[in-house]
Amino acid sequence: MGQLEIEKIDETTFVLQMGPHHPATHGVLKLFCELEGERVKKIVPEVGYLHRGVEKLAEYKTYPAAMTLTDRLDYISSMSNNIAYCLAIERLMGIEPPVRAKFIRTMVAELTRLSSHLLWLATHALDIGAMTVFLYAFREREQILQFFEKICGARLTVSYPRIGGVRLDIKKNVLEEIYEFMKVMLKRVDEYETLLTENRIWIARTKGIGVISPEEAVSLGITGPALRGSGVCYDIRKHAPYDAYSEVDFEVPLGQQGDTYDRYLCRIREMRQSAFIVKQCIEKMPEGEILAEESPDMDLTPQPKRIIKGGESLWSGFVEFTDEKYELIPKGEIYSAVEAPKGELGFYIVSDGGGKPYRMRVRAPSFIHISAIPKLCEGHLLADIIAIIGTLDIVMGEADR
Amino acid sequence: MNNFIKRLFFIDLIKGLIITFKTIFSTPVTIRYPKQKRPIEHGFRGRHAFVRDPESGKERCVACTKCAQVCPSQCIYIDFAINSETGARVLTKYEIDALRCIFCGYCEEVCPVNALVLTEFFEYASYDRETNYFNREKLLNNWDNFIKHHEEVEYLNKFWYLPGINRKRIPSAKRIPKPVLKVMDKVEDS
Ligand code: SF4
Numbered sequence: 118m119g120q121l122e123i124e125k126i127d128e129t130t131f132v133l134q135m136g137p138h139h140p141a142t143h144g145v146l147k148l149f150c151e152l153e154g155e156r157v158k159k160i161v162p163e164v165g166y167l168h169r170g171v172e173k174l175a176e177y178k179t180y181p182a183a184m185t186l187t188d189r190l191d192y193i194s195s196m197s198n199n200i201a202y203c204l205a206i207e208r209l210m211g212i213e214p215p216v217r218a219k220f221i222r223t224m225v226a227e228l229t230r231l232s233s234h235l236l237w238l239a240t241h242a243l244d245i246g247a248m249t250v251f252l253y254a255f256r257e258r259e260q261i262l263q264f265f266e267k268i269c270g271a272r273l274t275v276s277y278p279r280i281g282g283v284r285l286d287i288k289k290n291v292l293e294e295i296y297e298f299m300k301v302m303l304k305r306v307d308e309y310e311t312l313l314t315e316n317r318i319w320i321a322r323t324k325g326i327g328v329i330s331p332e333e334a335v336s337l338g339i340t341g342p343a344l345r346g347s348g349v350c351y352d353i354r355k356h357a358p359y360d361a362y363s364e365v366d367f368e369v370p371l372g373q374q375g376d377t378y379d380r381y382l383c384r385i386r387e388m389r390q391s392a393f394i395v396k397q398c399i400e401k402m403p404e405g406e407i408l409a410e411e412s413p414d415m416d417l418t419p420q421p422k423r424i425i426k427g428g429e430s431l432w433s434g435f436v437e438f439t440d441e442k443y444e445l446i447p448k449g450e451i452y453s454a455v456e457a458p459k460g461e462l463g464f465y466i467v468s469d470g471g472g473k474p475y476r477m478r479v480r481a482p483s484f485i486h487i488s489a490i491p492k493l494c495e496g497h498l499l500a501d502i503i504a505i506i507g508t509l510d511i512v513m514g515e516a517d518r
Numbered sequence: 519m520n521n522f523i524k525r526l527f528f529i530d531l532i533k534g535l536i537i538t539f540k541t542i543f544s545t546p547v548t549i550r551y552p553k554q555k556r557p558i559e560h561g562f563r564g565r566h567a568f569v570r571d572p573e574s575g576k577e578r579c580v581a582c583t584k585c586a587q588v589c590p591s592q593c594i595y596i597d598f599a600i601n602s603e604t605g606a607r608v609l610t611k612y613e614i615d616a617l618r619c620i621f622c623g624y625c626e627e628v629c630p631v632n633a634l635v636l637t638e639f640f641e642y643a644s645y646d647r648e649t650n651y652f653n654r655e656k657l658l659n660n661w662d663n664f665i666k667h668h669e670e671v672e673y674l675n676k677f678w679y680l681p682g683i684n685r686k687r688i689p690s691a692k693r694i695p696k697p698v699l700k701v702m703d704k705v706e707d708s
């Protein structure tokens with residue numbers, strides 16, 4: 118595609134190939150920039166450098182094993198991906214996790230949102246030139262990763278939820294520690310705001326950059342904080358509550374202008390809301406079980422089981438099989454979405470009754486946000502492309518899958 | 519007007535500088551890694567090991583092959599023979615390719631006799647591939663090395679008893695938390 122553009126250029130335009138190894142492209146995104154002087158005339162993103170065939174690979178794994186693949190989609194918010202996947206299978210099977218599991222999931226999902234937004238803030242600020250925020254935000258992110266280590270033994274690729282609940286219970290003292298940390302977290306968010314929100318350099322670099330109107334944002338399929346920055350109130354946590362979101366109290370922060378600055382403010386406010394949700398979850402968390410009774414076992418067999426008629430006849434050497442197959446996971450298809458830190462993360466799963474998904478399709482927010490880059494960058498300076506890539510919060514592991 | 523004064527006297531920048539200045543006097547959060555180490559949390563999913571049973575001095579594995587079934591990256595290779603007298607399975611080969619492992623912890627979670635464990639040891643990078651291709655002896659060695667440096671008298675992994683999950687759902691050996699005692703003299707021998 119880029120080759121075609123190059124053929125058409127005249128003497129005043131210059132084609133710059135940015136990436137795929139550019140640190141500011143947040144992974145391996147390649148951009149063909151058609152420049153006129155320093156103005157961007159046209160931009161063509163190229164994806165696929167991190168393609169690992171996750172969707173196809175999932176067809177060869179049993180349902181519990183395929184969950185570990187979802188960790189590696191958006192690798193900085195793996196807990197949300199796990200939850201989205203488990204929720205899809207749960208809805209397909211028609212099972213409901215116990216209340217405690219729901220609260221635990223809500224809590225860890227919000228912790229993930231915090232850590233993801235912290236990483237976004239850190240790298241976005243670093244791209245624009247604010248080094249201090251980068252170091253401060255990583256300090257807090259480290260704390261959250263340590264909580265994950267305490268909860269499940271891993272920091273990034275957690276594999277913590279399980280179809281029908283979660284894998285391990287959380288100890289009381291860990292919950293208390295998290296609760297205490299959330300109080301500190303709110304103060305830290307204020308600190309970041311003091312460093313950035315009123316800073317004249319920050320304002321000059323972000324105000325009026327990458328403006329997108331609500332209508333355009335909706336038609337491009339943008340979701341998450343990037344959409345809410347334009348003032349469209351769409352949050353799956355609020356409009357189609359899953360897990361324990363219907364039982365906690367929170368606001369959906371909205372922007373007005375739809376520029377980079379508003380999206381920044383939205384995410385910052387969202388971080389505060391996340392801290393509130395985590396606190397509420399810990400306060401309201403009941404005692405009890407963490408795994409639904411009907412949930413499938415870890416060692417799910419890949420083939421559908423045959424129903425054996427007359428169990429006693431096994432002893433005398435006669436085994437009767439019927440042709441009917443016992444369905445491990447009900448036949449059917451489902452689309453279910455959650456509000457991941459980046460936007461709407463959906464899983465479309467087709468089941469043929471066996472222990473493996475027949476098809477798994479991931480609706481990744483990052484992939485759709487990349488398609489909005491040409492629209493957002495039009496007419497801006499080359500240096501603003503970096504700010505725009507940062508503000509969309511792209512993770513290539515999710516976009517290329 | 520207010521905004522103008524703020525801009526004129528660099529209030530926005532000074533506020534930020536106050537924060538960065540205060541941070542000079544706070545305790546550093548970074549550590550000097552190879553010399554100084556962060557304590558690892560209990561239940562961290564690190565290098566694999568076979569638990570050396572304090573009574574028999576051997577591994578506990580009963581060759582049920584459950585761990586090989588659930589492993590998402592299919593990096594566990596098991597072979598077993600059947601003892602013709604007792605009818606019991608005898609483990610003949612057990613290998614884990616740790617370079618392919620994704621440290622999900624599924625294997626230790628399904629193991630019905632708590633034979634396998636992901637220890638809290640994490641510094642095992644090497645220059646060749648063989649070092650991290652574990653067979654039975656290496657897995658037992660990993661355990662000895664790990665338990666030698668373990669501070670408490672007994673070791674209990676949380677994936678061994680799965681707190682919070684209905685006791686009826688899990689194999690009987692996992693229902694009650696059974697820590698492994700640290701046996702000092704045996705550790706010294708090996
Ligand atoms: S931790 Fe996971 S990937 Fe590694 S050996 Fe065990 S089951 Fe396999």
Ligand code: SF4
Pocket residue numbers: 578579580581582583584585586596625628629630631632633634
């Ligand atoms: S699950 Fe445990 S007992 Fe079974 S083969 Fe694996 S290590 Fe051995």
